[in-house]
Amino acid sequence: MQNPAATIYCPNYSCQAPNPESNKFCHKCRTLLPKRYLWAVGAGIEKSKQGDILGDRYLLKGKRILLDTKPGLLPDMTEDLPEEIISYLRLFPYRLHVPQVYGRLILGPEATIWLLEQAAIYPDWTEAPAPKAGQLMPALTDEWEKAPAMRQLNWLWQIAQLWLPFRHEGAHSTLLALELLRVEGAILRVLELKIEPKMESEPPRLSQLGEVWSQLIPKAQPLIVPFLKKLCQQLAEGEVRASDQLVALLDRAGRLCGEQQIRTYNIGTATDQGPSRTRNEDACYPSSQTTSSSGPGIESLAIVCDGIGGHKGGNIASNRAIETVKNYIQQRYKLFDGNDDSETLSINLEGATAAANDAISQQNDAEQNQGRDRMGTTLVISLAHAHEIYLTHVGDSRAYWITNTGCRQVTLDDDLASREVRLGYALYRDALQQAASGSLVQALGMAPSSHLHPTIQRFIIDEDSIFLLCSDGLSDNDRVEENWEAAIMPILKGELSVEKAVNLLIDIGNYHNGHDNVTVTLVDCRVKANPEATVSAEALLAELEDVPPPLDDGEAGMDEDTKSPDMPTESNTGAPTKIAPKPKSSPIPLPILLAIITSLGLIIAGLAYWGLQEGPSRSNDSSPQPTPETPAPETPERLSEESEESEESEESEESEESEESEESEAVKTPAPTPKPTPNQ
DSSP states (O other): OOTTTOEEEEEEEEOOOOEETTSSTTTTTOOBOOOOEEEEEEESSSGGGGGOEETTEEEEEETTEEESSOSSOOOOOOOOOOOOOHHHHHGGTTTTTEEEEEEEEEETTEEEEEEESSSSSOOOOOOSSOOTTTTBBHHHHHHHHHHHHHHHHHHHHHHHHHHHHHOOOTTTGGGGGGGGEEEEEEEESSSSSSOTTTSSSSOOOOHHHHHHGGGGGGGSSSGGHHHHHHHHHHHHHHHOHHHHHHHHHHHHHHHHHHGGGEEEEEEEEEEEOOOSSSSSEEESSOOOTTEEEOOOOOGGGGGEEEEEOSSSSSHHHHHHHHHHHHHHHHHHHOOOOOTOHHHHHHHHHHHHHHHHHHHHHHHHHHTTTTTGGOOOEEEEEEEEEEEEEEEEEEOOEEEEEETTTTEESSSSSOBBHHHHHTTTOOOOOHHHHHHTTTTSSSOOOOOOOOOOEEEEEEEEOOOOEEEEOOOHHGGGGHHHHHHHHHHHHHHTTTSOHHHHHHHHHHIIIIIIISOEEEEEEEEEEEEEEOTTTOOOOHHHTTTTTSSOOOOSSSOOOGGGGSTTSSSSSOTTTOOOSSOOOOOOOOOOHHHHHHHHHHHHHHHHHHHHHHHHHHHGGGGGGGGGOOOOOOOEEEEEEBOOOHHHHHHHHHHOOOOOOOOOHHHHHHHHHHOSSSSOOOOO
């Protein structure tokens, strides 16, 4: 129950008027009042009672649940982050499931509380009443028995997808603690991370996941009970020893079980020049102001591009990317077997992105485009296949997933702020305050495809939902978060057509932002029962007869959990790609270190003596002349110089090095011209 004394202060800096917690907008200036419910991690808060105001701003709503009463102020932050908090940052690409660190609250000399946002707490909606606002989302175990078979498999699949990234952070015990696993409809949510000590002698193993899942068998749907029993047995006996094997087996079951449902996709698109621009550098597919309806497959393809390039070329780049991606996917989808695994389709999506990148880069080089004349574009693609939707993106054009339970941003911007976070250097709200935080670190057309890292994700669709693809002309300044209930939710309720909704979103972007072109694509996913489906428990069980080998089977007989955390063992098709774990170094033994230092000292002394003997006889004419090189093309103003420096350093290495080490050097120099930073 809400505390009647709770007061929310307007985030508008020139207003800051106090408002009752029940207000959706400031009574004085009509600014939206964000209700940020936070989960508190750390010892000391248990001494406080409900209704207390902590740190002069945080209202204790319940056990470890706080409400920020001054959302317009930055929270207390520090650069000295403990390792367990850095794990949250490095898991930033998985924020659909993992809460992120908002800031800290110091209650005393020995009582530091870390505040998590986007936690498994029901948010307060802007338009409709939210009676559950500020309450914990239900535990997976509480919803398990009521969920249909497809939903149960979906939750297990998400757990399997998270095992490897959690293992890299020593957080895989989280997935073994059912009390920490919450659900928001189809989405698995983690309440907080459980970090294992680095010196733990016996870290959790994948086989233990089978032991935990066996607890769910008694209340599983009868259709999947034999499958789940056998799978838990295979985990316990080590027949399934790597998480990629587990994901593949759950993929098979999900594909078969998905035949019990029919999925239809209604797509609407619109793009607009906007009130401030003289031309439209955005592009979309299908063409603007068109609607279409299809099942899964190539007809469900949707693309949004936001051209960049300064004086000219942005519109050329975005349209070139659309045409290249469309043709590439259409040609290969004709040869694509509907039963092919997710890896095959993901490879094709990555290939389409590389082809578009090469097409734009080649045109830049052929026209000798330099500086602001060099063109590029962002990219976001959606494609439905079987029971899933695949998303691919590069840059800061976004995808959002809207269901009856809320709206979630599911892509991560390829900008400096996001990179600072996932490398563990800064909290997100702190990173946004840095110079050029919104500058892109990659876009199509700016570097060779070998240096391009598109993100490929996939989501199981087991209920009605909507995906929004858009350029930053709409997403900037949190316009999607502010307006999704009024402009998109009515589609799910049957109160608004997709065609009218895309035009409404264009108007919102133009009126409330207005600084850029606006492009919107809505993919309305409808799911209904398939009366002709005949999926049996025996058919599901048969999917376990042939266990695929691990993707990295270089050490026969060794399961994934006995390998070094730095040893890659899993494909990233279900999560953002090319984000390598931070390399772990081991200290050099002291005797060897002393020997190295002594040897180096002798070498330096010898070189110094030789230099004194030979130095005076050398002339400047004998110095080798520098080799002329073709200057690297400059990036447009919106693309950060940091990304270009990182790419050049990568080219000079004989072998591929960790992406993090390159990026950490590049990010120190701010880009000359930042793009507008969203007010997050």
